[in-house]
Structures are given as structure tokens and as C-alpha cells.
Amino acid sequence: MAHQSVVQDAVAVAVTANLPVILWGAPGTGKTSSVIALAEAMELPAEVVIGSIREPSDFSGLPVIRDGTTWFAPPRWAERLAAGGSGLLFLDELTTAPPAVQAAMLRVVLERTVGDLRLPDAVRIVAAANPPEQAADGWDLSAPLANRLIHLDWQVEAADIAAGFAGGFTVPALVHKDPPPEAAVARARSLVGAFLRVRPELIVAVPDGADRAGRGWPSPRTWEMAAKAVAACEHADARPEVEAALVLGAVGDAAGFELITWLRSLDLPDPETLLTDPRAPLPERLDQLHALLGALVAHVRADGGRDTWERSWTVIARVAKSAPDVAAGSARALVAGRPEGAAPPAAMLELAPVLRVAGLLP
Structure with missing residues (x-):
């Protein structure tokens, strides 16, 4: 006790x-x-x-x-x-x-x-x-x-x-x-x-x-x-x-x-580190990837800026190469929170298969 x-x-x-x-x-x-x-x-x-x-x-x-x-x-x-x-x-x-x-x-x-x-x-x-x-x-x-x-x-x-x-x-x-x-x-x-x-x-x-x-x-x-x-x-x-x-x-x-x-075994990188360093290492376990992208989406929504939203798609694209199902859920959440005036970045356009899984493309 x-x-x-x-x-x-x-x-x-x-x-x-x-x-x-x-x-x-x-x-x-x-x-x-x-x-x-x-x-x-x-x-x-x-x-x-x-x-x-x-x-x-x-x-x-x-x-x-x-x-x-x-x-x-x-x-x-x-x-x-x-x-x-x-x-x-x-x-x-x-x-x-x-x-x-x-x-x-x-x-x-x-x-x-x-x-x-x-x-x-x-x-x-x-x-x-x-x-x-x-x-x-x-x-x-x-x-x-x-x-x-x-x-x-x-x-x-x-x-x-x-x-x-x-x-x-x-x-x-x-x-x-x-x-x-x-x-x-x-x-x-x-x-x-x-x-x-x-x-x-x-x-x-x-x-x-x-x-x-x-x-x-x-x-x-x-x-x-x-x-x-x-x-x-x-x-x-x-x-x-x-x-x-x-x-x-x-x-x-x-x-x-x-x-x-x-929670104490996650040892996740900071979302801002991933947004600024495209070569920052990603975790390998699926549960860590789920947690990482969840934290990333929360960070992007709290920031609310177009630049942060656009850069987040680079991280989604990296995760999609090894775990497309994990990336799909976060892609759906990012699209729902798209800031006004934000342009679809190149990394987002490269994710057509993942976006289809997420129900965001016909």
C-alpha cells in the first residue's frame, strides 16, 4: 500500500x-x-x-x-x-x-x-x-x-x-x-x-x-x-x-x-525531434509505433501550424514503409485536423495506398 x-x-x-x-x-x-x-x-x-x-x-x-x-x-x-x-x-x-x-x-x-x-x-x-x-x-x-x-x-x-x-x-x-x-x-x-x-x-x-x-x-x-x-x-x-x-x-x-x-518501457523519441530530423531512428515494435504516432498527432494538433502539419507527413511516410496499418490510423487523424490553408505535401501524395486503407481516397 x-x-x-x-x-x-x-x-x-x-x-x-x-x-x-x-x-x-x-x-x-x-x-x-x-x-x-x-x-x-x-x-x-x-x-x-x-x-x-x-x-x-x-x-x-x-x-x-x-x-x-x-x-x-x-x-x-x-x-x-x-x-x-x-x-x-x-x-x-x-x-x-x-x-x-x-x-x-x-x-x-x-x-x-x-x-x-x-x-x-x-x-x-x-x-x-x-x-x-x-x-x-x-x-x-x-x-x-x-x-x-x-x-x-x-x-x-x-x-x-x-x-x-x-x-x-x-x-x-x-x-x-x-x-x-x-x-x-x-x-x-x-x-x-x-x-x-x-x-x-x-x-x-x-x-x-x-x-x-x-x-x-x-x-x-x-x-x-x-x-x-x-x-x-x-x-x-x-x-x-x-x-x-x-x-x-x-x-x-x-x-x-x-x-x-x-509506459516506463516505451523510451520514445520526442515528436519535435522527428519533425526536425528526417533520419532520427524509429522504434521497431508495433506498440511503440502506435504510441509514437499518437504522440505525434497530439503534438501537431496542439501546435496548430501549417508547417508542423506538413512536416508530420514525412514521419507518417517513414512508418508506412514498415507498418502501413499503423500509419493509416494516424493519417486519418491528421487529415481530420488539417489547418486552414495547409497544402498537401509531397510525402502525403506518396501515401496513396495508406490513405486508401484509411478511407481517405476512393
Whole structure:
């Protein structure tokens, strides 16, 4: 299990990247106070909502008649967050919330919607739960709700508690107010996509058993969260252990370990190096080529320039000589993102067979 400082850093990275996260730990171990301290450090107003004392209508809204139509009125905590424009919603004691309440939370966690009110995109969501066997009248977390969160195990270290009592409890150093740039997210998404080409059976793997389904498991939604976590960790210059905690918390231990191991073995050249040096070596493995071209397309789209787009076709042409199927997918993505006024370069015109495979030529 991860050291407490790793988990605290992981929470800070997740909150910065606006990734919904849940902390699992025993009662009375400082989860709530740590999250509130993090919110204060980020200057985010915090609202604490305790699942055990809530009804489904506290999340789905109370039906009222307004102007002759039915309006699902949100509770005051949701109105305060909406009025502030940003904030941190802390959903506490999730495993003491019965299934009907958990079901009502689904739209809040995924869509930021409470009744007929949509919370601002800048509202972050953090949850906390005790393992069902440690919770009063505990319930397993439902699989749909679990699949909307990154799961982290909250550990209590005696040295940390002693230091906190002596000198005060600190917040993680990885506190940023700006999320990772979209270009970094696009690159991480392309890398995860390349990994799933190699391991397509991991795209969806719903666990059997309520206890395992109530934690992180692979699905397109959680792979997307894992990609954003990878980008956020790179942006924050986080330790590898923090990245691993977030990825494993999103897609589960088995799939997460595979992705982390694969990412650390890629050793890809920088896209800009390939664009400027036509003789730069290319990797030989197909999975590396998929990852390389995915990163290249993300780089080209982030740059947005005609010259960069035109030069990228030289790389596509090089890959097409040994792996035309790999080149075809990236060719389709480049054509879709063609900048206005960009002329088809000679390298692109030489790729007629590949472009036909990609469905871009009759």
C-alpha cells in the first residue's frame, strides 16, 4: 500500500486535474480534515455532504411547481457551490449511504448535476468511505458509482501523526491551481490508446463480486481518468509512486500495473525531434509505433501550424514503409485536423495506398 504522503500528493494532483477521487480508510484517521485543509490551500470553498444522513432527493432534487412546470430544486449546498463558480464538494461516508442514495449520487459525480442545477466545471469532487466492514450498517459501493471515481487507500503513519501534533498538519507540496494543458492530456490519451491496442481485452473488465466491483476497474471511463492522471502527474512533476497510485486507483491493480510498466518501457523519441530530423531512428515494435504516432498527432494538433502539419507527413511516410496499418490510423487523424490553408505535401501524395486503407481516397 502507498505511503500516506504519496496518497496526499495523489489527492492534490487529482483535485488540481479535476478528477473525482475517493479515499478509503478507517474512521477517525483524518481524511476529512486533510481534504478541508487542501481546499483551503487551493482557495476553494468546501461543502461537506455526509451520505449517511442524506436522502435521494438531496442529490436528485425535490420536485416543486414553478411557472406551471415541475422543477427539481437543488439543496442549499449545491446552490452555494454554483453561486461561487468553483469549490470542492466532499462526499463523506459513502459506504453508509444506502443503494438508493448512491444511485442518486451518480449524476452528481459524473455530470456535476444536482436536480435541475448544473454545478460549474470548476467544482472538484472528493469522496471518503470506510470499508463496509468498518462502517456502521455499511454497504458495498455500487459498481456504477465506483467506476466514476479514482480509489486511494488512506494510510495512517505514526510518524506523520506525531509530527502533525507537534508542528501542525501540512498540505501536500503538489498544490497547483492550473490543470494540465490540453496538449499534455491529448498525448497521454494517445499513449493509453496505444496500450489498449496491445491489450484490447482490458478495455472493459467488470469484476465479479460486489467487493471488487466497488473499487477501481477497467472501463473506457476509467481509462480516460487514467490518461488525465498521467498528464496531471507529468504537469506537476509528481513522483512515479504518485502516478502509479492514481492509475491503479482508476483501473485497478492488474490493469494499472500493466499500463505503468508499459509506459516506463516505451523510451520514445520526442515528436519535435522527428519533425526536425528526417533520419532520427524509429522504434521497431508495433506498440511503440502506435504510441509514437499518437504522440505525434497530439503534438501537431496542439501546435496548430501549417508547417508542423506538413512536416508530420514525412514521419507518417517513414512508418508506412514498415507498418502501413499503423500509419493509416494516424493519417486519418491528421487529415481530420488539417489547418486552414495547409497544402498537401509531397510525402502525403506518396501515401496513396495508406490513405486508401484509411478511407481517405476512393
